[in-house]
Amino acid sequence: xxxxxxxxxxxxxxxxxxxxKAEEAYENYIxxxxxxxxxxxxxxxxxxAISLSGSNIIMGNHEEAFINGYYPGENALVxxxxxxxxxxxNAIEKIKKFKEKIILNNFVCRHTILDQYIYPDTDVExxxxxxxxxxxxxxxxxxxxxILYNAGSVGQNRKYIxxxxxLVYDWDKKCIKMKAMPYDIKPLINEMxxxxxxxxxxxxxxxxxxxxxx
Numbered sequence: 001x002x003x004x005x006x007x008x009x010x011x012x013x014x015x016x017x018x019x020x021k022a023e024e025a026y027e028n029y030i031x032x033x034x035x036x037x038x039x040x041x042x043x044x045x046x047x048x049a050i051s052l053s054g055s056n057i058i059m060g061n062h063e064e065a066f067i068n069g070y071y072p073g074e075n076a077l078v079x080x081x082x083x084x085x086x087x088x089x090n091a092i093e094k095i096k097k098f099k100e101k102i103i104l105n106n107f108v109c110r111h112t113i114l115d116q117y118i119y120p121d122t123d124v125e126x127x128x129x130x131x132x133x134x135x136x137x138x139x140x141x142x143x144x145x146x147i148l149y150n151a152g153s154v155g156q157n158r159k160y161i162x163x164x165x166x167l168v169y170d171w172d173k174k175c176i177k178m179k180a181m182p183y184d185i186k187p188l189i190n191e192m193x194x195x196x197x198x199x200x201x202x203x204x205x206x207x208x209x210x211x212x213x214x
Contacts, residue, residue, distance in 0.1 A: 003104060005151050005167040005176075007032035007111075007133025009049070010062070011039025011085060012155025016048060018183045019154055019164050028053070030102055032133035032151055033060025033111035036089065038081050039155055040191045042066075046091045059098035060111045060134070067096055080198050104169060107131050107149075107176075118150060131167065131176075138165040138178055149176050161185055161208035182213035 004026045009016045029052045036042035049057055065071045066089055071082040102109040112118060112134035120139040126146035137159065138152025152165025162185045168177045185205065192202050 001027045001171040003028050003030060003169040003171070005030045005032065005104070005109070005131055005169060006154050007151040007166075008034045008060070008136055008153035008156060009039075009045050010034055010037055010153070010155040011042040011045055012188055013039070013041035013044050013048070014187050015155045015164050015183045016045055019166060019181065020048075020052070022181060023166075023168070023179075026054075029055045030104060030109055030131075031055070031057040032109060032131065033058045033098070034062045034133065035060070036066055036095070037062040037071075037078075037085050039188060040085070040195050040197075042085050042089050043091050045155075046094055050094060056102050057098045058102060058109060058111050059095065059100065063095045063098055067092060077200055077204060080201055084195065084197050084201070104131065105171070105174065107169075113148075118148070120150075124148075138180070140176075140178065149178065152178075152180075159209065160211040161205060162210045162212070162214070182211055184214055185210070 004023055031049050035045045035049055049055060071079050107129045109131045112132050117135040119135050119137055126143045126148055129146050130148050133151050136153035136156055137150055139150050141148040149167055151167045154164050157163045157165055162182055164181050164183055166179055168179055189205055
């Protein structure tokens with residue numbers, strides 16, 4: 001049996017759909033949060049995640065922002081994204097049911113730990129094995145006899161914007177595999193233009209590094 005673990009789709013439906021098409025026939029799925037905001041398809045991504053067989057979904061900070069009706073951070077650009085994505089979102093009651101954490105065998109799955117962004121060079125004392133997202137960087141980290149995997153981001157990879165990252169947990173081998181695949185980001189940017197995103201928001205995606213593997 002295998003479990004597909006993914007995070008930070010951020011309204012990027014084309015990337016989400018490509019990952020699911022490539023990784024068919026999983027017994028269950030775990031989303032580590034942040035299905036919404038940034039991309040144009042927040043509602044569609046929530047609906048698709050919920051529809052998956054054996055789907056378990058953790059609430060990310062962007063789901064919390066949608067529930068509260070405002071983005072609490074100081075980043076002006078994120079607030080610009082929120083001003084476009086939030087008004088048309090119509091799945092509030094559904095995201096209220098998302099969980100704080102999920103247990104996957106010996107792993108505790110959360111959106112993040114210590115309420116912070118965890119990067120490959122972050123010095124953190126682990127107290128249990130965990131799977132997280134939030135920082136949009138995929139990596140493995142060992143400390144204090146425990147292991148942490150960051151799933152990275154499906155829809156907004158901070159290293160290469162046109163790469164999808166996710167994890168696969170193999171129940172028979174009791175191991176995690178970090179996976180990646182390229183996707184075409186042009187449909188995302190075109191839809192942002194169609195929906196009236198600001199020049200700043202569009203420039204954010206256009207300026208990011210690309211692996212250009214397609």
